[in-house]
């Protein structure tokens with residue numbers, strides 16, 4: 072699934088988009104659930120990667136969100152700014168056979184899934200200059 076490009080001031084940028092539910096479950100199904108997960112050993116904040124990916128594979132996004140929330144306060148943000156390609160994804164055993172599990176993108180999916188379902192604040196709530 073290729074990310075679309077946007078044009079801003081004459082420069083094209085690739086948009087780092089999240090998966091939809093079907094694509095997330097498909098990508099999560101690639102994880103082998105390694106008994107000695109090198110991805111988790113490489114994660115600097117100790118995200119239980121196999122656990123949250125397992126929930127995604129079963130379509131239990133709420134449980135995936137709970138697992139991530141216990142390890143990361145802003146999964147949608149960390150999923151975008153954390154250099155997974157130099158940590159967990161670099162160590163994923165599937166990377167040696169071709170393509171590592173897209174751990175960061177799955178984290179972004181969960182963060183976005185939660186954000187889209189969060190109750191919206193009433194007008195002016197949280198705005199220091201209403």
Ligand code: SF4
Pocket residue numbers: 101102103104105108109110111120121162163164165172174
């Ligand atoms: S190393 Fe890759 S395949 Fe193994 S548990 Fe981690 S993400 Fe899954």
